[in-house]
Amino acid sequence: MKSYDVVVVGAGNAALCAAISARESGAEVLVLERAPKHKRGGNSYFTDGAIRFAYNDLDDIRKLIPELTGEQAGKIVMPTYGTEDYYQDLMRVTGGESKPELAEQLVNLSYQTIRWVKEQGVEFELNYSNQSFEKDGKYQFWGGLPVKTKNIGMGLMAALFSRAEEIGIDIVYEARAIELKKEDQRISSVIVEMLEQTIEVNTSAVVLACGSFEANEGMRKKYIGEEWGAAIVRGTEYNTGDGLTMALAAGAQPFGEWSGCHAIGTDYQAPRVGDFSKPGDIFKKHSYPLSIMVNQEGHRFVDEGADFRNYTYAKYGKEILKQPGHVAYQIYDQQVRPMLRKEYNLEEATYHKADTLGKLADQLPVNKQQFLETIEEYNGAVMEGNYNPTVKDNKGTQGITPPKSNWALPIEKGPFFAFPVTCGITFSFGGLKVSPNAEVLDENEQPIPGLFAAGEMVGGIFYGNYPGGSGLMSGAVFGKLSGNTAVSYIQAARTVH
Numbered sequence: 094m095k096s097y098d099v100v101v102v103g104a105g106n107a108a109l110c111a112a113i114s115a116r117e118s119g120a121e122v123l124v125l126e127r128a129p130k131h132k133r134g135g136n137s138y139f140t141d142g143a144i145r146f147a148y149n150d151l152d153d154i155r156k157l158i159p160e161l162t163g164e165q166a167g168k169i170v171m172p173t174y175g176t177e178d179y180y181q182d183l184m185r186v187t188g189g190e191s192k193p194e195l196a197e198q199l200v201n202l203s204y205q206t207i208r209w210v211k212e213q214g215v216e217f218e219l220n221y222s223n224q225s226f227e228k229d230g231k232y233q234f235w236g237g238l239p240v241k242t243k244n245i246g247m248g249l250m251a252a253l254f255s256r257a258e259e260i261g262i263d264i265v266y267e268a269r270a271i272e273l274k275k276e277d278q279r280i281s282s283v284i285v286e287m288l289e290q291t292i293e294v295n296t297s298a299v300v301l302a303c304g305s306f307e308a309n310e311g312m313r314k315k316y317i318g319e320e321w322g323a324a325i326v327r328g329t330e331y332n333t334g335d336g337l338t339m340a341l342a343a344g345a346q347p348f349g350e351w352s353g354c355h356a357i358g359t360d361y362q363a364p365r366v367g368d369f370s371k372p373g374d375i376f377k378k379h380s381y382p383l384s385i386m387v388n389q390e391g392h393r394f395v396d397e398g399a400d401f402r403n404y405t406y407a408k409y410g411k412e413i414l415k416q417p418g419h420v421a422y423q424i425y426d427q428q429v430r431p432m433l434r435k436e437y438n439l440e441e442a443t444y445h446k447a448d449t450l451g452k453l454a455d456q457l458p459v460n461k462q463q464f465l466e467t468i469e470e471y472n473g474a475v476m477e478g479n480y481n482p483t484v485k486d487n488k489g490t491q492g493i494t495p496p497k498s499n500w501a502l503p504i505e506k507g508p509f510f511a512f513p514v515t516c517g518i519t520f521s522f523g524g525l526k527v528s529p530n531a532e533v534l535d536e537n538e539q540p541i542p543g544l545f546a547a548g549e550m551v552g553g554i555f556y557g558n559y560p561g562g563s564g565l566m567s568g569a570v571f572g573k574l575s576g577n578t579a580v581s582y583i584q585a586a587r588t589v590h
C-alpha cells in the first residue's frame with residue numbers, strides 16, 4: 094500500500110473529524126476502519142446525535158439551523174448556556190475529577206467546532222421532544238442540550254463519510270490496526286490486518302480514534318470489575334481496546350478512569366452488541382423513576398425516584414448489574430403505563446403483562462412471595478400528596494428501605510406490567526494521556542512524536558459519568574485538533590530534516 098502523511102485509525106465521529114481536518118490542512122490521509130462497510134461509524138453511528146456545546150443565545154443556535162423561521166424562533170425560549178455553565182456541568186457530574194486543561198479545551202472550543210462540523214455538511218435540528226417543555230405557548234429549552242444531528246447518529250456519520258470521500262480521503266474497511274512502529278523514536282508505520290493479510294502502511298503521523306475497550310469482555314472484567322463481563326454492549330462490537338493496547342506498547346501513558354464507564358439500564362432482550370440494522374437508542378428504559386424496580390429475589394434495591402432520570406440513570410445501570418442474574422424488573426400499573434416514554438411502545442420493547450400482581454409474578458423468575466410482599470409493603474408506605482412527574486413532587490414513601498423519594502403511587506390498578514432490564518455499557522472511560530492539542534504523552538509527559546489521539550481514547554475528561562452530548566463533542570473537538578496538530582507536526586519535522 095502507498096504511504097500516507099496521516100493514518101487515522103477508526104471511522105467514528107472523532108476519526109472522521111481528525112481525517113477531514115488533516116486533509117483540509119493539505120495532508121494525504123488514510124482512514125482504517127476495522128468494521129466492514131455496513132458496520133462503519135462506531136458508537137457514533139448508534140447515538141441519538143445529541144451534542145453539547147456552549148452558546149450565548151438563540152442566534153448562536155440559528156447559525157447551526159438557518160432554516161428555523163422567525164415565527165418558529167419567536168416561540169422559543171432559549172436560556173444561555175455559556176462556557177462556564179458547560180464547565181460547571183462537566184465538573185459537577187465528574188465529581189470535580191475532569192482535568193481542567195482538557196475540560197477547558199472541550200468547553201472553550203465547542204462552539205467554534207460545531208460551526209466547523211456544520212461546514213462539513215452535518216445538519217442539525219432542535220431537540221424539542223427531550224429538551225423542552227411548552228409553557229404559555231412557547232417552547233422553554235432546558236439542560237444546555239438543545240441541538241441534535243438530523244437523522245441522529247446515522248445522519249451525522251453519513252454526512253461525515255460523504256465529506257471525507259468528497260475531499261479525497263482514502264478509507265479502507267475490514268482493516269484492523271494492530272501495532273505502531275517507530276524509527277528514531279518517531280512513529281513511522283502502522284501494522285494492519287486486512288483481508289487475511291498483515292500489511293505495513295508507512296506514515297509520518299497516526300491519529301488513534303478507535304474507541305476505548307467497552308466491547309472487550311476480558312478488559313471490562315480486568316479493569317472495571319468481574320461482573321462487567323455480563324454487560325450488554327450498546328454500541329459497536331469493534332471497540333475492543335486495540336488503540337489503547339497499541340499505544341501503551343508504543344510508550345503512551347494510560348490516563349483517566351480505567352475502572353469507570355458509562356452504563357444504563359437497558360432491555361434485557363437487547364442484542365449482546367449493538368445491531369447496526371437497528372441503530373438509535375431504542376433499548377433504553379428510562380421511565381424507571383415512575384416504577385419500582387424489583388430483583389429476582391423480590392427485593393427493591395435503589396430509590397427509583399431519588400431524582401430526575403438524567404441524574405440517576407448512569408449509576409442505576411451499574412446497580413442492576415450487581416443484582417442476581419444481572420436483571421431487574423421495572424413494575425408499573427395501568428395508571429402509570431400511559432405516561433411511559435416512547436421507547437416502551439416500540440416493537441423492540443419486551444415486557445410481561447397480567448391482570449393481577451400474582452399472575453405477573455408467575456411469569457417472572459422471581460421469588461413470588463417476596464415480590465408480592467415488597468409491593469404490598471411499598472403500597473402501604475406511599476404518602477399522600479400531589480403526583481406530578483414534571484417536577485420533583487416529594488410524593489414519596491415513609492418507613493421503607495430503600496425509600497422512593499418522588500413519584501410514588503400505589504401499584505394497584507391492573508393490568509400490571511414488568512419490563513425486564515439489564516445493564517448496557519455505553520463506553521469505558523479508560524484512555525490515554527494527551528496534551529490539550531491531542532498529542533499522546535509518554536510516562537515523562539513528553540509527546541510521542543507522530544502519535545495523536547481523539548474521542549473515547551482521550552483519558553481524563555469523564556469520570557463516573559458524563560454530561561449527555563459530550564461524547565460527540567469531545568470527539569469533534571479533539572478529532573479536529575488532532576488532525577491539525579498532526580499536520581503541524583509533519584510540517585515542523587520536514588523543516589528540521
Ligand SMILES: Cc1cc2nc3c(=O)[nH]c(=O)nc-3n(C[C@H](O)[C@H](O)[C@H](O)COP(=O)(O)OP(=O)(O)OC[C@H]3O[C@@H](n4cnc5c(N)ncnc54)[C@H](O)[C@@H]3O)c2cc1C
Binds near residue numbers: 141145302
Ligand atoms: C447507544 C448509544 C447512544 C449514545 N448517544 C450519545 C449521544 O446522543 N450523544 C453523545 O454525545 N454521545 C452518545 N453516545 C456516546 C458516543 O457514542 C461516544 O462518546 C462517541 O461516539 C465516541 O466516538 P469515537 O469516535 O471516539 O468512537 P467510535 O464512534 O466508537 O469510533 C471508533 C471506531 O474505531 C473503529 N475501530 C476499533 N478498533 C479498530 C482497529 N483496531 N482498527 C481500525 N478501526 C478500529 C471502530 O470500528 C469505529 O469505527 C452514545 C453511545 C451509545 C452506544
